[in-house]
Amino acid sequence: MENLFDKWKTKVPKFNEIYKATLFDSLSATGGGSEKKTYNLGKHFSNNYEFYMYAFFLGLYKDQFKPMDKDIKRADFGHPIQFWGNKAGRIGREDFAYLQEYLFSAVIAKTDIALIDLDKGTLSEEDAVKSLINTMEAYTNGGLMLISEKLEDNPNHFLQSPSFLNMIVEKI
Amino acid sequence: MIIKEILIKNYQCYYDDKRFEFKKGSNIILGRNGAGKTKFFEALEWLFSNSTKDLDELVSKKKLHETIQGNSFNVGVEIIVEQAGLRSTIKKYFGVKKGVEKDFTTTNIIYEGIEENESGERESVDGLNLLNRVFPGINRKYALFKGEAELNILNNEDALLNLINMYTKIKHFGPYAEKGEMFRKYAEKAVDDATKGDEKNNKKLKTLENEINELKRSIQEKEIFLSTKYDERTNLEENINGVEKHLENAEAVETIKKRISDIDDNVKKLESKLDEDYTISLFDKGWFLIYFESIQKAYKNKIDALSKERRQLQRNFDTAEGIKEGERRAQAALFKDVIPLPNGTPSSSIMEEMLKDQICKVCNREALIDSPPYNFMRKRLDDYLLSQKPRDENDETISDLFKSNYTNRLVTLGATQEDNLIKIRTIAQTIKELFEFNQEIKLRIAELRDKKENEISDLENVIGNSVLGQDSLSHAYKNYKGWQKDLMAVDKKIEDYEKESSDLKTRLKQKREEKDSIDTKSVSSFLINTRTILRDIETIFKETKETKYDEFIKVLEDKANYFLKKINESSFTGYIEINRRYAGSKHMVNVTLMQEGERFYHPNTSLLTSMHLAILFAIAQLTQADKEESFPLIFDAPTSSFDPVKRKYFFEVLGNCNEQTILLTKDFTETDKTINALLYSDEFKNIKRDKAILIKLEEPFHPEILSTINTELINL
Numbered sequence: 043m044e045n046l047f048d049k050w051k052t053k054v055p056k057f058n059e060i061y062k063a064t065l066f067d068s069l070s071a072t073g074g075g076s077e078k079k080t081y082n083l084g085k086h087f088s089n090n091y092e093f094y095m096y097a098f099f100l101g102l103y104k105d106q107f108k109p110m111d112k113d114i115k116r117a118d119f120g121h122p123i124q125f126w127g128n129k130a131g132r133i134g135r136e137d138f139a140y141l142q143e144y145l146f147s148a149v150i151a152k153t154d155i156a157l158i159d160l161d162k163g164t165l166s167e168e169d170a171v172k173s174l175i176n177t178m179e180a181y182t183n184g185g186l187m188l189i190s191e192k193l194e195d196n197p198n199h200f201l202q203s204p205s206f207l208n209m210i211v212e213k214i
Numbered sequence: 215m216i217i218k219e220i221l222i223k224n225y226q227c228y229y230d231d232k233r234f235e236f237k238k239g240s241n242i243i244l245g246r247n248g249a250g251k252t253k254f255f256e257a258l259e260w261l262f263s264n265s266t267k268d269l270d271e272l273v274s275k276k277k278l279h280e281t282i283q284g285n286s287f288n289v290g291v292e293i294i295v296e297q298a299g300l301r302s303t304i305k306k307y308f309g310v311k312k313g314v315e316k317d318f319t320t321t322n323i324i325y326e327g328i329e330e331n332e333s334g335e336r337e338s339v340d341g342l343n344l345l346n347r348v349f350p351g352i353n354r355k356y357a358l359f360k361g362e363a364e365l366n367i368l369n370n371e372d373a374l375l376n377l378i379n380m381y382t383k384i385k386h387f388g389p390y391a392e393k394g395e396m397f398r399k400y401a402e403k404a405v406d407d408a409t410k411g412d413e414k415n416n417k418k419l420k421t422l423e424n425e426i427n428e429l430k431r432s433i434q435e436k437e438i439f440l441s442t443k444y445d446e447r448t449n450l451e452e453n454i455n456g457v458e459k460h461l462e463n464a465e466a467v468e469t470i471k472k473r474i475s476d477i478d479d480n481v482k483k484l485e486s487k488l489d490e491d492y493t494i495s496l497f498d499k500g501w502f503l504i505y506f507e508s509i510q511k512a513y514k515n516k517i518d519a520l521s522k523e524r525r526q527l528q529r530n531f532d533t534a535e536g537i538k539e540g541e542r543r544a545q546a547a548l549f550k551d552v553i554p555l556p557n558g559t560p561s562s563s564i565m566e567e568m569l570k571d572q573i574c575k576v577c578n579r580e581a582l583i584d585s586p587p588y589n590f591m592r593k594r595l596d597d598y599l600l601s602q603k604p605r606d607e608n609d610e611t612i613s614d615l616f617k618s619n620y621t622n623r624l625v626t627l628g629a630t631q632e633d634n635l636i637k638i639r640t641i642a643q644t645i646k647e648l649f650e651f652n653q654e655i656k657l658r659i660a661e662l663r664d665k666k667e668n669e670i671s672d673l674e675n676v677i678g679n680s681v682l683g684q685d686s687l688s689h690a691y692k693n694y695k696g697w698q699k700d701l702m703a704v705d706k707k708i709e710d711y712e713k714e715s716s717d718l719k720t721r722l723k724q725k726r727e728e729k730d731s732i733d734t735k736s737v738s739s740f741l742i743n744t745r746t747i748l749r750d751i752e753t754i755f756k757e758t759k760e761t762k763y764d765e766f767i768k769v770l771e772d773k774a775n776y777f778l779k780k781i782n783e784s785s786f787t788g789y790i791e792i793n794r795r796y797a798g799s800k801h802m803v804n805v806t807l808m809q810e811g812e813r814f815y816h817p818n819t820s821l822l823t824s825m826h827l828a829i830l831f832a833i834a835q836l837t838q839a840d841k842e843e844s845f846p847l848i849f850d851a852p853t854s855s856f857d858p859v860k861r862k863y864f865f866e867v868l869g870n871c872n873e874q875t876i877l878l879t880k881d882f883t884e885t886d887k888t889i890n891a892l893l894y895s896d897e898f899k900n901i902k903r904d905k906a907i908l909i910k911l912e913e914p915f916h917p918e919i920l921s922t923i924n925t926e927l928i929n930l
Contacts, residue, residue: 044618047627086493096493099502102509127497136498144503147631150624151513157520157624158527163617204649207492211504211645 046160047146050171051124055178056116057094061186064193066090066119069200086206088135090119091126095141097185098178100210102148106184109176145178153177215348216874217846221292223307224274226253227911229924239904240868241876244883244894249909250925251878255360255850261291261306262345262354269320273310279921281312289320297348297843303328304345352380353845356833360850362819365826366805367833374763374794374803377770377833381840384766387759394748394755401745408737415732422729429722436715443708444795450701455815457694463676464691467684470673477666484659488652495648504641510631517621517628521556524621531615556625565595766836767792767803773832774825780867781824782860788814790825805829820855827852827864834873846874853879858897869902883908894930906930 057066070087087093101107110116123145127138150157155173159165192199192209199205217236222228227250234243234254245251260272273289281287290307305328309321325341349357355376359365367373379385406423410416457464489495496502560568560576568574569591574581581587677684734742771792778787788809795802807814807825817825830847838844853861861881868875882898894908908928915922 044620045623046620047623092497095502096496099496103505129498135494138497138500141497141500141502143627143631144506147513147627148506148509151509151516157516157620158523160620161524161616161618167620203490204492207496207501207645210496210502211642 046170049167050146050174051142052122053171053175054118054120054122055175056118057182057186058110059115059117062117065186065189066093069093086200091121094182098182100188101181101185104188106188107180108184108187109180110183149174149177215295215297215843215845217293218296219294222257224277224287224289225257225272225291226274227923227925229274229276232927234907236876237904238874241905242903243878243907243909245880245909246883247880249911252850255878257291258848259358261293266323269308275921276924278312278318283312283314286311295348301330302344302348304341349845352376357845358848359852362823362852362854365823365830365852368803368805380837383840384762387762390755391759394752397748398752401748405733405737405741405745408741409733412736415736419732422725426722426725429718429725433715433718436711436718440711443704443711447704450697450704452815454697457690464687466676467687468691470669474666474669477662481659481662484655488655489648490652501641501645503638506638507635514628517624521621521625525556528615562595562598565591763794767794770832770836773835774829777828777831777867778825781828781864783863820860823855831871838872844873846876848876850878865901
């Protein structure tokens with residue numbers, strides 16, 4: 043049986059490069075060290091993909107669908123979705139790979155594509171996946187814009203431990 | 215004896231000849247720090263001592279600097295004293311010859327004495343002899359006192375004997391006692407010798423003598439042990455008493471510290487309960503899904519519609535293409551316009567279960583074997599199983615409307631996520647509860663921290679109320695417990711030793727009586743009577759000596775207390791108690807400050823100093839009464855700890871003394887900044903004195919070059 047999810051999760055979504063230095067590098071850590079240590083260094087996310095997921099859900103819930111212009115320079119962190127949340131062996135953390143399926147169902151729900159054409163064979167799998175990734179990138183971009191605005195207003199906004207959660211939880 | 219003049223010559227800061235003239239009563243030498251007071255004192259000490267060492271250090275650098283190479287000069291101290299109207303001069307000096315640059319050589323020490331006889335003639339005599347004659351060593355011992363610490367003259371083993379030896383009226387009792395002992399020993403020996411003549415008694419006597427000697431030795435040993443233990447007890451009591459006034463604080467410190475440590479432990483425990491990894495929980499606990507239900511619903515709607523559309527298309531397609539199989543036709547007829555459920559719904563396992571039970575659990579009706587409902591279910595299951603088989607390219611029965619089936623997987627995904635909705639719906643509550651939990655923990659931590667703040671401020675108060683710091687208080691507390699234990703142990707030991715000693719004495723007495731009885735039987739009554747008389751004489755001499763010593767100590771004590779009251783007029787003094795005690799064969803003196811029959815522990819320095827000064831004045835007065843002669847008392851900075859009131863009384867005592875006193879002090883001096891001159895203060899105008907000399911460094915001098923330093927004298 044054909045599986046769009048399996049195809050989709052091999053992809054590496056991109057983001058606007060301007061957020062690489064301003065957000066990704068400052069808020070998420072890459073490399074070794076325990077999760078606690080990471081947090082103590084002021085890095086709230088222990089991986090770039092965690093921050094990416096955060097930005098996506100934020101954009102999704104706040105309905106910030108902001109597709110990137112074509113001429114915008116894009117960046118990625120070379121980590122396909124299928125490896126996101128695979129925390130086996132990381133001390134102090136739980137595996138959350140199952141969230142991949144939710145990301146997927148969210149982008150399915152929010153992407154305007156004729157899935158029936160996929161079964162018919164008139165829409166290629168690759169094109170369908172591309173649309174899904176575009177949706178994902180658009181919501182992520184929207185989330186990143188929101189975070190960036192918050193930081194511009196107050197550079198210390200995220201120093202309090204619940205601030206990232208609050209941003210997700212608070213009503214618009 | 216009084217000191218008329220002291221001449222200091224090229225001695226350290228005293229360049230060339232510096233002549234101090236003194237009067238009979240109180241003489242005060244004033245000077246700031248570094249002016250040369252201590253050097254003056256040391257110069258006198260050097261004169262009175264036999265020291266011949268380190269001469270190089272005594273040479274005035276200024277004199278050396280100014281002397282031409284090859285030239286010589288003398289360095290030394292000269293004292294002119296007057297005794298019974300006759301003058302004696304004692305000089306101690308050495309020569310210095312200047313070499314190249316800073317080099318120089320010194321000669322040996324030379325003592326010179328010049329004595330004036332009654333006819334006024336002066337003759338040269340041996341300097342050291344003269345010194346010992348006019349100012350005996352024993353009296354010099356009680357003449358020079360440097361600082362406050364040296365005033366405690368009775369704090370050494372020979373103190374009592376030295377004291378006794380100074381006073382002719384009691385000193386002669388010592389030899390009487392010695393003689394008495396000697397006579398008794400002779401008498402005993404005579405008796406012993408006579409007894410030994412008797413063969414029969416000889417052996418017994420020897421055994422008894424050995425036993426007596428052994429007992430004496432044991433008693434002496436016990437006395438030494440006892441004396442050590444008494445000292446130990448005094449020290450322990452002193453320590454315990456010293457700590458006791460801090461003890462309450464020390465205990466409080468320990469208690470508060472324990473409470474603070476408990477608070478810290480509780481805070482740590484609470485902190486470990488805090489779960490504030492909110493961001494991490496978005497991932498690990500799936501909190502991201504808090505608002506996912508609407509998305510999930512949108513997804514489901516979309517996929518349901520897709521699935522329905524696909525099936526509709528399939529049906530339309532099937533109808534349009536014609537029914538190739540009878541069953542498919544029948545199915546089409548059965549459902550007419552209704553869209554059948556997708557294959558695999560319900561799942562194959564559920565279908566198998568329903569067939570086995572012969573019940574359709576979807577509509578909850580019987581479906582007996584071969585009945586239409588049973589056959590319907592059987593067919594749906596077969597259709598599903600068929601759809602799961604790999605497609606045969608040549609199978610004409612398979613439709614080619616859909617080339618793939620992505621839909622099925624999307625449907626399954628939707629179903630799985632729907633099952634998870636229950637979990638998703640609890641996220642908001644979980645977050646709320648965790649927030650509340652953390653809030654409560656934080657509140658409790660904050661309360662504990664407040665409590666800790668209070669404890670710390672209590673601790674600071676307790677420490678602030680004590681002269682000891684926190685560590686010292688803790689230390690004191692621990693020591694106190696140890697000392698208490700030690701004291702009990704020492705008391706027990708003392709009790710044991712006292713008992714043992716008393717037993718030994720009883721046994722010694724018995725043995726002596728036993729020996730005496732042998733003697734009595736075998737020796738002539740003349741020898742025995744003589745021995746008895748001589749024993750009595752010894753006892754009388756010894757007891758008389760002891761009584762005289764005690765009387766002397768009592769007089770000393772009374773006089774010391776008189777001076778103590780004088781120096782400390784209108785302030786608390788307590789009273790001085792002087793006791794004799796034996797430590798083995800040594801006679802010692804205990805000086806204790808008492809109040810209301812109890813020892814007054816830890817008097818302040820000025821009270822302690824005044825106590826020692828009082829004893830000194832008492833000794834000086836007793837000396838004068840005894841010899842009808844007094845010796846000077848020379849003090850270097852004895853009153854550093856005195857305040858102006860006490861200082862005034864002290865100088866009053868000093869002024870009323872019959873002895874000559876020479877006192878060096880930095881008190882009463884002040885600098886007038888406007889004219890940059892050294893003055894003495896108004897306080898000094900009211901100080902009773904017979905002579906005052908101000909010493910100061912000659913200006914100008916270079917603060918870093920010793921060869922510019924010269925002390926000059928100003929008679930006030």
